[in-house]
Amino acid sequence: MSYDDHAVLEAILRCAGGDERFLLNTVEEWGAAEITAALVDELLFRCEIPQVGGEAFIGLDVLHGADRISHVLQVTDGKPVTSAEPAGQELGAVLEFTLSDLLRELFGPASGRTAGAFGVSFLPDLRGPRTMEGAALAARATNVVLHATTNETPPLDRLALRYESDKWGGVHWFTGHYDRHLRPLRDQAVRILEIGIGGYDDLLPSGASLKMWKRYFPRGLVFGVDIFDKSACDQPRVKTLRGRQDDPEFMRRVAEEHGPFDVIIDDGSHINAHMRTSFSVMFPHLRNGGFYVIEDTFTSYWPGYGGHPEPGARPDTALEMVKGLIDSLHYEERPDGAATADYIARNLVGLHAYHNLVFLEKGVNKEGGIPHTVPREPFWNDN
Ligand SMILES: C[S@@+](CC[C@H](N)C(=O)[O-])C[C@H]1O[C@@H](n2cnc3c(N)ncnc32)[C@H](O)[C@@H]1O
Structure with a gap:
C-alpha cells in the first residue's frame, strides 16, 4: 500500500473527528473495503513488537451495514505483527469492530476507549488441545492487537x-x-x-x-x-x-x-x-x-x-x-x-x-511595547 494510493487517508483523518453522518458519507464515497484496508495497515504499524512467548493468529472482523470484512493477524514473538491468509488459521480470538468505531478509535481525537467499542470471541475454534498455556498465549496476542487499536501514543x-x-x-x-x-x-x-x-x-x-x-x-x-x-x-x-x-x-x-x-x-x-x-x-x-x-x-x-x-x-x-x-x-x-x-x-x-x-x-507578536508614559530612567532613588 503506497501513500499515493491513500489519499483515502486524508479523507479518513478529516472525517474521524466529525459527526457520524459525515463519517459514513466518507466511507460510502471511498468504499468500506478500501477504508478497512487502510485501517488494518495503520493497526499493523501501531502494534508493539510482541513479547508473547510464541505465535498466535488473531481474527479482526470489521462490520459495516450487512458487510463483514475479515482479516487475520499473525502475532509472533519478537517480530512485527503482519497480515496472514484469512483461511486455515487456528484463531486465538476474533475481535469485532464496526468500521465507524475502529476508524474513530484509530484516528479520532483522543477520548479514551468507549465502553462496548468492540466485541470479542476468545478461543473460538481452537482445534488443538485447549491448554492453559495456549489460552494465555492467545490472551497476550489479543492484547497486542487490541492495544494497537487505541490512539494512545507511547513515550x-x-x-x-x-x-x-x-x-x-x-x-x-x-x-x-x-x-x-x-x-x-x-x-x-x-x-x-x-x-x-x-x-x-x-x-x-x-x-x-x-x-x-x-x-x-x-x-x-x-x-x-x-x-x-x-x-x-x-x-x-x-x-x-x-x-x-x-x-x-x-x-x-x-x-x-x-x-x-x-x-x-x-x-x-x-x-x-x-x-x-x-x-x-x-x-x-x-x-x-x-x-x-x-x-x-x-x-x-x-x-x-x-x-x-x-x-x-x-x-x-x-x-x-x-x-x-x-x-x-x-x-x-x-x-x-x-x-x-x-x-x-x-x-x-x-x-x-x-x-x-x-x-x-x-504566533502574532504584537503585544504593544511598554507605554511611553513609563519613564525610561529609574524613577526611584536607590541611594
Ligand atoms: C542527520 S540525517 C537526517 C536524520 C533523520 N532526520 C533522523 O532523525 O532520522 C541528514 C540527512 O540530510 C540529508 N541532506 C544533506 N544535505 C541536504 C540538503 N542540502 N538538503 C536536503 N537534505 C540534505 C542527507 O542526505 C541525510 O540523509
Missing part, C-alpha cells in the same frame, strides 16, 4: 529507540525537549515536515524519524525532504520529497503543495548557510501555534560547516541568527522597531534554546 524516547532514530540515546538527547513542546499537538491532525530523512546516499531505506513522528502523531501526515531519493521510505501517512533545503524555489513548492505545516524540523545538511536559508523561506509556511525546530546547532562552531569556534566571530551562523531573533522578538521595545520589523519579527513569539537544539514558536 517519544521509546519510539526513538524502536525506530532507531538518533534523536534519543548516545549522541543526542532531544526527545524530552520535543515532547515538552509538541505534546499539546499530539492529538491534532497535524502536518509535520522534516528536512533530512537520513541515510545520505545509501540506497537502503532510512526514515527513522519519519516513522517515529508517524507513530507519535496518530492523526498526523509526515513529510520528509532529502537531497537523495528516499521514496523507499514512503508509506501511508509518510511522503518523501527529493530536493535541496538550500534551494528556495524547491522548498517553496514543497510548502505550497503540502503545507502549511504545524511543525518544521531542520535536520538536514547542518551547513549554516543552508539552515538560515531554510528558516527564512519556510517560517512563513508554519501555522500560528506551530514550531520551527533547528537541530545540531553545534555546527555554528565548526568551520567546515561555515561556523567558527569563537562566538560572534562569524555573524552568519545559525546560532548568531538565533541570538538576533531575541532582538526580533522585542522589536516593539525599540524606537524604530515597528517601522523596521520584518515578517519573522512580527510572527515570532517564543524562542527556546537547548544544548544543540532550538525551538522557534510562531
